[in-house]
Amino acid sequence: MTVARSNTLGACTPTGWRRPAAAFIFFGALTAALVVLNIGIGSIAFSPADILQTLIAPESGTTMSAIIWKIRIPRAIAAVLGGAFLAVSGLLLQVYFRNPIVGPFILGISSGATVMVSFVMLTTLTVGMTVISPFMTTLAAFIGAYGVMLIIVAVAYRVKSGITLLIIGLMMGYLCHAVTSILTALAEKEKIKGFVLWELGSFSGFKWSEISILLVCGGLILLLVYLLSKPLNAFLLGETYAASMGVNIRRFRILILLCACALAGMITSMAGPVAFVGLAVPHMARLVFQTSDNRILIPGVCLMGALVASLCDFIARMLLSPVELPLSAITAFFGAPIVIGLLMKRRVEL
């Protein structure tokens, strides 16, 4: 394992801060502009004055107010938070496994969510459960994602080797995929359409209650992750080094896994699987911020994740508006070439 080219860990001199600071300002402004764009532009055109009026003094009961306040704003925030959470989750797992091609879904989190959603959408298990039906898919995905996460964490307690854990995660993914495939093969055709739609991922339809959960729970986890940035830096230099610095390796490993899985699981349960953000964005952030120092990289990855997810969501919404394109297709379209390019040029290492 090597450290990125220009900076050594924990050696941010005043001159060394300039580049990250400039990058934070530039990409922060870009992200803010995209959020404004995501709120201002949609398949229904409103004048900027009307939008401003609705933002300042929303009139309840009007369609415009509902579109701005119940559809566009929650979606724009969901894209920001979703991108940030997935990217941080990917970063944590890349550090944990010391493997640059690991993403948040490598441990079977999305497969766990998918298998539970397939139970809800492709079988008749939930027929008659009308009281909780609007939240059934989200709830099922939540149970699936966190169910797999608990299994992985339980395994991590017993298994020391990261590679073994990685393989067990992959196997969990295959198992879940097998169950999903069987359910899909046996399902009625009209039910498959909705399931396929969920599998493609989207920030569409986020509710304020979900945004609140993301802000509170996700915010706390992000804060915790940031507080772990120093031990993460030590971990990056090897477990022996980290242990010599006073890091309780076993507890620390479990904590990283819990945070990574919780962040990815939260987004997957609400938006469905969103591909590539968690895998590609940490590499993009390393390239932009030219450092492996997690004190810079964690907020940097948050920002880049928010930017990429907002941009991809904008493209998915607007390219063929009012038709929506699958978000995961757009993120993969973006992410795959970037990762290939970076790895081919070997400009990014952990």
Next chain:
Amino acid sequence: MVRTPVKRVAAYGYFDVSTLLALGVLEEALVGVTTPREDWHIDAVKEGMASGKIAFLGDSTAIDIERLRRQEPELVLTWDHAIIPMLDELGIPCAVTSTPTAMCLNARMRFVKFLAPFFNKQAAADAFFERVNNALIKIREKTRNAGPMPKVMWGDIYEKRVLVEPGNAWVGELIGLAESDYLFEDVFGTSCIEISIERFLYSGEDADIFFTYRTAESGATSKAAVARMNPLLADIKPITDGRVYAPLPHYSQSGHRLDEILTEIAAILHPEVYPEHELKFFRQLPETDPEARQGESR
């Protein structure tokens, strides 16, 4: 090479099977289907499966080749290109019908003419085509001077997403032909397609009628049930103040009654010119589910 008339045929899709019925060859020629017996609403297919003449060949994505071989079809009607090499190996000719992507009304009407030569039933195909064409002419005549144009949406609501029937689909064409306003006319696609929720909500603001794809079995039991699927869309006009229709279970297997389906849709759009019409393929959803109403009355 296919020898005609084909005496034994296996068919993947509902539309293929109902077209065989329209041609009058189903009972004698159909030997295999990809839907189990309990899901069929066509009596001839149910009876054929009960007697063992028609076999369930397995799901369309996992055909039981042994069973297919045992049925000795002279032709397989399929949309699945992946099965072609296997059929080639077995020496069974196939026709890729792509009926699920037959979007426009013209293709739906003429599909019977595509299948007819396999069974030497061109006359039956012409008669079917004429019947549907006459139904369309009648619809146009009857609705020409009908009342105000109803605004119509056709799609499906999920927890966070919406799908609609694009404007180039046969339903969009029919709605236009029946002096009605299809609100997703500008949407283009090769099958039902996802659009933004805001567009669905905006169009729903002044729609009069909403056709959902969902049957009662998949949750469309009442307007309240449809509203519960996505609370954001609970206030669209068809749900609060208009009409919502869901297909009955046999609707998707009734391609041989296309003329009646088209007439029924026209009757739903303009009940004032079809006062005697009784619904056969769709069900108008009540405000609430029967259990909820019973609870209220108690």
